[in-house]
Amino acid sequence: MTRWSLGIDVGGTFVDLSAVSSAGERRVRKRALGADGPGGAVLAVLDEFLAAEGIAPASVDRLLHGTTVATNALLERRSPPVGVLLTEGFADILTLARQDRADLYARTVPPQPGQALFPEQLRHGIGGRMDAAGTELAPLDEKAVTEAGKALAAEGVQAIAVCFLHSPLNASHERRARELLAIAAPGVRVSLSCEVDPRPREYERALTTALDAYVAGAVAAYVRELEAGLKARGIVAPLLMRSEGGVASVEACLAVPLSLAMSGPAAAVNGLCALLDAEAKDGLAIGMDVGGTSTDFAVLEGGAPPFGESLRVGDLRLRVRSVDVHSIALGGGSVIAVDAVGGLRIGPRSMGAWPGPACFGRGGDRATLTDAFLVAGLLPETLAGGLALDRALASAALERDVARPLGLGVPDAALAALRVANAMLADAIKRVAVGRGADPREATLVAAGGGGGLHAAAAAQMAGARRVLVPPSPGLAAAHGLLGTAQTHSVERPVDLPLDTEAGRASLARVVRDLLAVAPPAQHPAYAAPKASVFVEACYAGQEFSLEIPLDPATDLSGDTLARRFDERHRRVRGQAFPNPRRVRAVRVVQQHAAPAVPPPPAGWRGEAMRGSGAVVLSSDDTTVVVPDGWTWSREPATGVLVLERS
């Protein structure tokens, strides 16, 4: 029997499905998000797909999912408040943060984001104390934990975060607090800092843990509903995409819901990496995924995305391992407006998926970028996913919001708005490239998202770049990427060991051996046997910020191989190697079960021509690509990738 693997990704405007069969057949499906939100849309697109393709639910034996539920909870901040237990005397650290401010030259200094997010009456200081060696100085005040748990339960909180000082070195108080809370506040979810982010510096750990609790309710409700819907259809439980770039079981993800914060963008980046051509893989590529509400950028060096230990979501900086993606609030649903001094502004407000742009005809009453593209003649009458567009509504909105205030005709107003949008994208391209020490003029821009092809060449040109790739069905990049993503499990342990002595390396070897012993089984027979990668975080004695280097347990645990590798990394990142002794501060083991190879998705480019030159508008089943004057285009026959080059 033919078996199917499905990748389903939810974006700001659409839900996308990409499928591959055990025989290598590819199928795709796209659906506009309805007013019922993302949960229902996933099941709806699944039902439509199975019906249209005549596939029995039972033959779906692998389902991968990228979700925005955690990201949206962090950005929208409409979730119910959570309780936080902190060491007595430190209940205010979430509002005091690190004391520095983000905007140096602003006249006024706004409160830190934690002040509104974590109300004072839900933060409790709890007696009990460890010292910096992890030795208990004062026992946990169990009565205070129980009372706080009862008070928080009475306030109706659904989740509690616990972060006590020095818990990465001794987590016994946090673990005991969880036991007590299970009795005092039954049914309330508990996030422990020693599990969410076991690293030193209490504010960063507390914020990350509190946000894990904050998103937990929305994530669990969403995932459980999805699971139930799948079960009712006789379909397997999903594997979910995590920020760190791999998929994992529902239970693993629900243990740390914040690990889903960059689920969708991580999947999209994987999708783009799979379709880079040789030039983009060897050199510098910049992924640009233009969605309905935002555009995500990722710098791809050597064909792989960079990872970081901190993630910015709005004005929050979380300490989670994540694919390094930079987002700006610009997408197809972004509102176009004219400000008091006649400046043309796009975003940050978006009409989102519902009601969406004026041309969607669902009551959206503001002019958006999608309306401008439609009026400029760059969009078809019906979008992928079967969404019919109303040109008259788009024109009326642009007339009222943009053309009249600027004293322009509607077509000129639309073109002006598109120029501004392209300049904003170009600015972001420059920033992300320069931010990693690269020159944007040498980059290949890889355009994804339904709107990527509309902007890519113009934005690339403004940023000085000369080359653009548009992968096949770019609107489905994240859904495609899910199919090829490895199942990943990582585990980290804080240590403090000398790197330069035999004894230190012997201790390190023991820790590595312990961590390597933890390998969860593959969730599906198609995934390969696990391959372990080991990383250590090291620094010079006296420093407190570490650098990560890979470690091969077979060869690197004797002699000075590791020391030389660390010196080299320090030289590259910080300019110079130091003469000081070196220390290892953490060990991380990543177990990856590689996904089966996936053939490229169907491209569906219209027309027979394989190359040509601009100005011309090319279209496919799910996207439109603008090739400006001075650019040439060609199609890669093997992969369906469209290559644009500035002549």
Place this chain on the structure above:
Amino acid sequence: MDAADLAIFRLQLEGIAERMQEALSHAAFSAIAREGQDCAAALFLADGRLLAQAKALPLLLGCLVPAVRGILDAFPVDAMREGDAYLLNDPWSGGTHLPDLSVVRPVLHEGRVVALTATILHHQDVGGMAPGSVPPDATDIWQEGLRLVPLQWRRNGEPLPSIQSLLLANTRTPQAMAGDLESQWSACSRGARELAEIVSGLGTAGFADASARLLAEGEALTRAALRRAKDGDYVARDALDGDGIDGRSLPVVVTLRKRGEALTIDFEGSSVQSRGPVNAAPAALSAAAFYLLRTLAPEAPSNHGCLAPLTLRLPEGSLVNPRPGAALNARTATVKLACNALLAAWAEADPEGAPAPNSAVVVVLSIGGEDASGKPFVFTEVIAGGAGAHPGGEGAPGIATDVGNGRNMPAEMLEAAAPILLERYEVRTGSEGTGRHRGGAGVRRVYFLREGRAMVSYRSERHESRAPGARGGGAGAPAAAQCRRADGTVIDLPSKARFEWRAGDRLVIETPGGGGWGEGSTEQHSEDS
């Protein structure tokens, strides 16, 4: 080079400065540099004009400008070679106070110096009469530590042995100093490597042209912002509690004379120089003036062009321009107060949206000692007061303002480095100025010495005064500090104090609140809503 290329050039320079900054603070050994971000990086042209800065502590960023000038005055740029580095901390040669060491490295293209990379970092200890080198009771510069006039520190990439051993012999924490100097050199090298690549891409002439255009942009945007404000003379006054030696308060007076697109900042009327260490070197005041100009056009590229409209007058022999030999390690108190006065005076020129004054205080706490086994420790941390409220809302509690942007010291990092428990770090409720919008509260930090002994240098301000409110808003509460001895004795500390700390003693530090904005009561408003 078109407008888009110039924009990329700007981003590239800012990117280099940011990566230098990250390399500097992450490689640092000194706790105040690593945790407090008390360090800064910038790029300069070969003639000493500022080209680009990282987003770092404005006080230190501003201080790099005179430091680079001081180096260039002593070492002509034509004689500089690849692999050279220069060092200074002397306040009368462009330095600010002795713990802040500036390192400058030339960037060469085709054998000629085309630019300079520079870093400044607050070192843990540079000798003098107290651990941490910020003694609140110093009465001359020689008590404050090792004074470094501009000197060549490295040749061919290596430290000059005699200089290096002189430096390390004059600190209580030689390992930290050696490590932090390496961090500074390392960050300068990283920046120099990247900048040299850009220069070789553009050529010497192309680089000079692009730089000139970027400076012109900084100047044009700053001048345009000045032009929009009302012409006039604006005066603001404040006073320091005292200098830590004599009890009397010391006035700080600033006059802004705004004419068209030019601005004169004049500190005439400020106190004569003090015996105690609250004097501020001109470098520190020029950083405060630079800060004000940067707030006028925050979108401008941060470079020497922004300084073009400024004339700065610092009366000789005054608190803000002391004669050689004066003690000045506690200049933070004076600079914060002076910067606050600058902002208050500017609020008259541009009243729309102006906030109430912030607490104008950042406590500098420096503690050195040894644990029960005799193992030494030294650390310095900064503790902020509250921000001022403004027409749009309340002020933030315990947050770095104006020329400051130092981060706090995490309890987990402090306790790993010293036999101290941080028992509390909390909002000091009730210290905020009242009003329609409340000011930001100060904070309370309580420290307990578990074992061993230590010497504490405490430097604060506003023990005797309050941050005023604006438009009818209330003033913030004053600062306070106590040493609570193990035997129950409670000693109220003045705003500058140095004392012995014994095992079992507690140190309680409370920072002042920011001013409130507007008449009325916050409580009533929140009940109404």
